[in-house]
Amino acid sequence: MMRTQRTAEVSSPWIDLDLAALSIRTVNQRLHDAPEGRFRIRSPRGAHALAAGLTTPLAVRIEGHVGYYCAGMNQLATVVVAGNASTGLAENMMSGLVHVEGDASQSAGASGCGGLLVIGGNAAARCGISLRGLNIVVKGSVGHMSAFMAQAGNLVVLGDAGDALGDSIYEARLFVRGTVKSLGADCVEKPMTGEHLAGLSRLLEAAGLAGKVEAASFKRYGSARRLYHFHIDNLGSY
């Protein structure tokens, strides 16, 4: 379930990049040009597309709140945001780790293919929309329409889920510890087997929650598989 993470050498010094003095393009170019290393980005002030498109095992720490599409398309890098993230956090992420310590706005992890996204606070609407293999762990709650049309991967929610969780879901796995306001079309509660408990435990451990949160305290939700399979009785509707 988990992909192996490669992180930067702990011994390498932090390189400071301050957006009070540098443009977003300059900062992103510095990151894109680096094969490895540790970068600390200061004064983000809600800037868009920070640390997007990284393809090397960098460690990036952003000191403050970020704007749209932070760490989008991430490959291999570890990006930590010491603040909140706006719309489209880690969208289309491929691998690596993105960890937002605060809240995330709508569409966090949208279309993500792989890696791990950890959100320390709440995620707003449409978290994990069209999920394609990324694993998302949200320590707070998620808003409405989360995991809409999710195809693969896992969404783990320690808090509650809003309306229409997993609407039109394919094969992603959804784990919610709190309440679910309502389930979307074709999303149903499913039994938690040993395989699911083991997989969930690995995800909780990867998110730093081993020993703090029990996998058995979650309920599992997934596709009833009635919507996306051809059914002869529905022929008239096609």
Add this chain to the structure above:
Amino acid sequence: MCGIVGLFLKNAALEPQLGHLTGLMLHEMRDRGPDSAGFAVYAAPSPGLTKLCLVARSPLDWAALARRTGVAIGAEIIVETLEDHAIFSTRGDGDAARRFLIDEVREATVLSQGRSIEIYKGVGDPDRISARLGLAQKAGSHAIGHTRMATESAVTIAGSHPFSTGLDTCLVHNGSLSNHNRLRETLVRHGERFQTENDSEVAAAYLAFRMKQGDSLEEALAGALEALDGFYTFVVGTEYGFAVLRDPIACKPAVLAETEDWVAFGSEFRALAPLPGVEHARIWEPAPATVYAWTRAA
């Protein structure tokens, strides 16, 4: 896409800086709405005076228009001008003045009417509009600003936000409404006056109408959830109040922040970043279909 900012001061010591801070916020939302911009400032009222804020559609003689309006309502009008805007102040019947100006004067648009509210707007780069209309110098208790990227109607001064149809009430909108034509007809039958084809003006008129019927700001917004169909993030100002509402789908972005000194709204966090003390603010995304409202003492 549009950009919205709002700043509601709780600490009166910041009131001289209201315009300056609102200008910094609006600057951050320039690229969300580069075609036009506007702002409403709630300034300290002068006892007994009603202010009407006007903008010229074509060159006109404000002093002559003030005299005509004064004759029409049977009261003196004091005129102040700023660029293409004018403020008419009167101790007479403000409703009659607004009615006269909308019905009889093609050369000007009435932007607002009230004891406290002043609305200014323009077409073009938001920063140039702020500078030209002196936003940074304006003092007051709360302000709402908007940068517009037009989708539903023409790029004109009249189509710029904020919209105001009721006393000291204004609304800015990011989104689009789908049932505004029918609702406009209903409101016209109830005596509301419209000056544009804009969907957001209908939302403003709906709230003003509900509050005239006796609703509080919160009740009027709860009614809007039922009456308005479409996408919206609204920020609404009244003489003593400030409110935020998002539609149930909540596609249009919104961030709220609050400290002991102020409440602030931004379409994005960028707009809040210049505010003093933001590093210690409580920051959250307003939930869908939920009314958030603040009131200050009269």
